[in-house]
Amino acid sequence: MSAPARSPQELNDTIAGGIGESPLRPDGTLKVRGEFAYSSDLWHENMLWGATLRSPHPHARITRLDIAPALAVPGVYAVLTHDDVPGENIYGLKYQDTPALAADRVRFQGEPVAILAADHPEIARQALKQIVVEYEVLEPITDPERAAHDDTLPHLHPDGNLVRYQRILKGDPDATADVVVSGVYEIGMQDQAFLGPESGLAVPDDDGGVDLYLATQWLHVDQRQTAKALGLPLEKVRLTLSGVGGAFGGREDLSMQIHSCMLALRTGRPVKMVYNRLESFFGHVHRHPAKMYYEHGATKDGKLVYVRAKLYFDGGAYASKTPVVVGNGTTLSVGPYNVPNAKIEGWGVYTNNPTCGAMRGLGAVQPTYAYESQMDKLAAALQMDPADLRILNAMSEGSTNVTGQLVDFPAPVGELIQRLKDMPLPPERTGPVDIRDMPGGASNTTHGEGVVRGVGYGVTIKNISYAEGLDDYSTARVRLEVIGGEAVALVHTAAAEVGQGLVTLQQQIARTELGVQRVTVHVADTSVGDAGSSSASRQTYITGGAVRNACRAVASAVRARFGRDDVVLAGGKLVASDGEALVSLVDVLGDEAVEETREYHHRKTYPLDPETGQGDAHVQYGFSAHRAVVDVDVDLGLVKVVQLDCAQDVGKAMNPDAVVAQIQGGSAQGLGLAVMEEILVRDGKVRNPSFTDYLIPTILDMPRMRVDVLERADPHAPYGVRGVGEPPTISATPAIANAIRAATGLELPRVPVRPEHITGTEEKK
Amino acid sequence: MRVNVTVNGEHRQADNVWEGESLLYLLRERLGLPGSKNACEQGECGSCTVYLDDVPACACLVAAGQVEGREVRTVEGLAEGDRLDPIQESFVECGAVQCGFCTPGLLIQAHDLIERTGNPSDAEIREALAGNLCRCTGYEKILDAVRLAASKR
Ligand code: FES
Ligand code: FES
Numbered sequence: 001m002s003a004p005a006r007s008p009q010e011l012n013d014t015i016a017g018g019i020g021e022s023p024l025r026p027d028g029t030l031k032v033r034g035e036f037a038y039s040s041d042l043w044h045e046n047m048l049w050g051a052t053l054r055s056p057h058p059h060a061r062i063t064r065l066d067i068a069p070a071l072a073v074p075g076v077y078a079v080l081t082h083d084d085v086p087g088e089n090i091y092g093l094k095y096q097d098t099p100a101l102a103a104d105r106v107r108f109q110g111e112p113v114a115i116l117a118a119d120h121p122e123i124a125r126q127a128l129k130q131i132v133v134e135y136e137v138l139e140p141i142t143d144p145e146r147a148a149h150d151d152t153l154p155h156l157h158p159d160g161n162l163v164r165y166q167r168i169l170k171g172d173p174d175a176t177a178d179v180v181v182s183g184v185y186e187i188g189m190q191d192q193a194f195l196g197p198e199s200g201l202a203v204p205d206d207d208g209g210v211d212l213y214l215a216t217q218w219l220h221v222d223q224r225q226t227a228k229a230l231g232l233p234l235e236k237v238r239l240t241l242s243g244v245g246g247a248f249g250g251r252e253d254l255s256m257q258i259h260s261c262m263l264a265l266r267t268g269r270p271v272k273m274v275y276n277r278l279e280s281f282f283g284h285v286h287r288h289p290a291k292m293y294y295e296h297g298a299t300k301d302g303k304l305v306y307v308r309a310k311l312y313f314d315g316g317a318y319a320s321k322t323p324v325v326v327g328n329g330t331t332l333s334v335g336p337y338n339v340p341n342a343k344i345e346g347w348g349v350y351t352n353n354p355t356c357g358a359m360r361g362l363g364a365v366q367p368t369y370a371y372e373s374q375m376d377k378l379a380a381a382l383q384m385d386p387a388d389l390r391i392l393n394a395m396s397e398g399s400t401n402v403t404g405q406l407v408d409f410p411a412p413v414g415e416l417i418q419r420l421k422d423m424p425l426p427p428e429r430t431g432p433v434d435i436r437d438m439p440g441g442a443s444n445t446t447h448g449e450g451v452v453r454g455v456g457y458g459v460t461i462k463n464i465s466y467a468e469g470l471d472d473y474s475t476a477r478v479r480l481e482v483i484g485g486e487a488v489a490l491v492h493t494a495a496a497e498v499g500q501g502l503v504t505l506q507q508q509i510a511r512t513e514l515g516v517q518r519v520t521v522h523v524a525d526t527s528v529g530d531a532g533s534s535s536a537s538r539q540t541y542i543t544g545g546a547v548r549n550a551c552r553a554v555a556s557a558v559r560a561r562f563g564r565d566d567v568v569l570a571g572g573k574l575v576a577s578d579g580e581a582l583v584s585l586v587d588v589l590g591d592e593a594v595e596e597t598r599e600y601h602h603r604k605t606y607p608l609d610p611e612t613g614q615g616d617a618h619v620q621y622g623f624s625a626h627r628a629v630v631d632v633d634v635d636l637g638l639v640k641v642v643q644l645d646c647a648q649d650v651g652k653a654m655n656p657d658a659v660v661a662q663i664q665g666g667s668a669q670g671l672g673l674a675v676m677e678e679i680l681v682r683d684g685k686v687r688n689p690s691f692t693d694y695l696i697p698t699i700l701d702m703p704r705m706r707v708d709v710l711e712r713a714d715p716h717a718p719y720g721v722r723g724v725g726e727p728p729t730i731s732a733t734p735a736i737a738n739a740i741r742a743a744t745g746l747e748l749p750r751v752p753v754r755p756e757h758i759t760g761t762e763e764k765k
Numbered sequence: 766m767r768v769n770v771t772v773n774g775e776h777r778q779a780d781n782v783w784e785g786e787s788l789l790y791l792l793r794e795r796l797g798l799p800g801s802k803n804a805c806e807q808g809e810c811g812s813c814t815v816y817l818d819d820v821p822a823c824a825c826l827v828a829a830g831q832v833e834g835r836e837v838r839t840v841e842g843l844a845e846g847d848r849l850d851p852i853q854e855s856f857v858e859c860g861a862v863q864c865g866f867c868t869p870g871l872l873i874q875a876h877d878l879i880e881r882t883g884n885p886s887d888a889e890i891r892e893a894l895a896g897n898l899c900r901c902t903g904y905e906k907i908l909d910a911v912r913l914a915a916s917k918r
Binding site: 193 | 785793794797798800804805812839840841843844854856857858860863864866868869872888891896897898904905906907
């Protein structure tokens with residue numbers, strides 16, 4: 001195997017700290033020195049640059065495709081189309097419906113049509129313009145609700161425009177109640193906006209195979225899809241993770257994987273592909289926009305009687321994670337509340353809008369915004385305190401959720417809300433204001449007149465790990481050996497560190513389980529078993545479990561070698577149960593390493609009943625709650641989030657500092673969705689594919705946060721952990737939206753809340 | 766075109782530079798200094814921030830030809846040998862680095878702020894770093910890191 005000259009690094013910084021402590025990242029020093037090799041930093045002698053030609057139309061038939069003029073450009077080494085896909089020109093995460101390169105039809109603006117390789121990125125870009133494509137433009141399908149019900153629309157895929165329909169019926173679906181509130185809620189299309197661009201380097205090998213170094217979330221699923229398109233056996237398509245600049249779900253679907261390998265195999269030279277920001281907006285899937293119809297019924301004293309909802313998720317051109325979004329969206333549709341009766345329907349559809357797939361909080365973000373808006377509406381109708389209403393209905397251990405599944409682990413929902421309620425509110429503004437703290441900030445036009453304050457809550461439940469019967473596992477190989485007179489552990493998994501801190505955690509587990517200080521984390525690659533995806537808040541749980549299992553297998557092999565099974569590994573020694581150190585690990589190991597590979601599989605889950613939606617679909621839940629305080633300038637429609645507090649149960653804080661960091665970062669993304677982040681799509685076309693026009697929160701937008709972390713161990717999970725990454729993103733958005741409503745008294749049935757929604761100057765469609 | 770430039774105190778020369786190339790491309794692809802990051806190449810995110818004659822600038826917005834005879838200092842030039850600059854140390858210690866893609870730009874911008882003001886207030890830190898996007902951290906630990914670095918002076 002030929003590694004690139006600038007290649008991914010093993011991480012062996014020796015920083016002490018086991019489980020429950022907060023050791024520093026082993027990649028921290030490399031990152032602050034600028035020496036950490038991200039996928040866009042890779043370099044290989046003789047490499048070419050790949051580029052992609054994309055469709056300008058959301059829906060069109062390709063009538064002519066001529067690559068000859070591009071091939072004639074000096075410096076261009078290959079131009080490839082669908083005809084050149086060596087294997088099957090179709091891939092997909094759940095359904096196989098996405099062409100690697102469009103053949104006769106394009107279904108979204110930005111769909112890849114041709115690729116080429118040249119010796120300078122600018123030549124590559126210029127040469128793209130020489131490829132001739134003629135289109136017969138077709139009417140785009142853009143209304144998801146119509147796509148779900150109107151079978152007279154043209155079919156975007158052979159089976160029609162419905163990706164998945166799921167119904168959930170609980171108790172008496174036609175129950176009635178004293179107090180009823182209803183609403184229609186919409187959520188815009190959010191983007192993951194990770195900073196590191198999609199990129200990778202494909203290096204052809206002499207054996208007809210290819211090595212791909214890349215930023216991704218799940219090496220093995222990329223490997224399977226890429227090998228199939230290349231028509232190669234798995235072992236000839238080897239993937240190695242290089243530095244990932246954030247992911248948030250946006251790297252679950254393929255981007256340049258197949259393309260860069262095709263170009264490398266055709267030219268016989270290493271090919272690097274790096275998307276620019278414009279292309280990144282077109283090259284990855286986004287969060288599903290949704291339209292949601294909700295009705296809540298409650299008794300006079302505030303107990304929920306029923307929830308009825310219809311949820312429409314716009315999946316865009318290809319299925320991607322839409323089936324899962326419908327599954328999560330419906331099964332989590334009533335939130336962390338006890339609801340005896342429910343009738344829920346969810347539709348995921350194909351349209352000619354940009355493809356939507358995984359993003360942090362998958363499928364739970366949309367309904368949480370809707371049901372938390374409803375909870376405030378219900379509180380108002382009942383003249384109750386919104387936090388008290390939530391506490392009254394909060395699920396707890398022993399509750400049964402909407403699919404009939406028993407919650408057989410701690411679920412401290414009411415406590416989370418109470419803790420937020422008990423936190424101090426910011427002081428009321430009196431006297432002169434620092435205008436930098438006002439909505440609009442330093443470029444303000446207010447000195448406090450027209451500014452009103454509001455407080456809002458948001459609470460969520462998110463399933464952790466994959467659901468509905470998937471055997472979602474991870475593999476870890478751990479070796480213990482003597483290097484330089486010291487026992488050193490090497491941990492090797494295929495799990496993707498995307499910034500969340502997984503490498504630190506792997507070291508913590510190995511240090512704790514094996515009683516050693518030095519732990520090296522091997523570069524993640526496909527030469528070790530599948531680790532599943534860095535998504536669904538599952539890596540600490542599942543890969544953490546695999547590393548634990550492998551470490552324990554190593555420890556028992558060491559004990560066997562020593563000939564006693566009543567000893568533990570601690571402080572580099574074998575220690576008897578009375579605490580006596582018997583022998584050093586170095587002596588037991590000698591020259592012979594101990595190596596073990598183990599998997600971790602979570603508890604079995606089951607598919608939902610297609611008729612009733614009942615079933616034990618989920619492994620575990622994460623719970624979080626936010627309280628937001630906002631100032632709103634009602635004249636200008638500007639919002640300033642003054643305070644954003646979060647309480648979350650994490651089961652066990654494996655690395656407390658990293659947990660808090662995840663909560664802060666997730667909350668920022670939730671804030672973004674509440675007040676600024678939206679990909680604007682009109683007639684299937686994206687109107688703001690840049691960081692100039694797609695706004696993400698800056699340091700000026702984020703308030704200080706109070707973070708309260710609970711640790712109610714889950715008896716079914718390794719170390720009691722509960723997934724951490726997603727919940728804070730989900731509950732921040734409705735907390736802020738509810739606070740803006742509380743401040744203004746406006747209905748605000750849509751996020752992000754834009755200035756025109758507050759000032760009432762919205763352009764009518 | 767040929768470009769002569771001093772980078773991190775060393776004289777460097779690049780040949781066959783195309784007129785449209787940015788300083789960022791020159792650094793990353795011709796001079797082997799990929800520390801400055803290519804997150805947007807539109808001047809919007811600050812990830813590519815470098816010192817250009819002691820003033821922070823977005824390297825993606827500067828044409829390579831414009832740096833002829835000038836001095837550039839990148840994230841790779843902040844540490845002295847094995848000794849990290851206090852701002853680098855503080856980012857590591859405070860957990861201000863997650864994916865780290867925003868980090869090089871933030872380090873240069875924060876370094877400049879501390880050089881200029883010594884002990885910046887929170888409002889000054891927020892103002893100075895407002896042009897540097899970070900998608901992972903929520904910024905709180907970045908604020909902590911800048912405060913810590915300032916206190917180390
Ligand atoms: S890469 Fe230069 S500002 Fe974003
Ligand atoms: S740490 Fe990932 S963008 Fe800042």
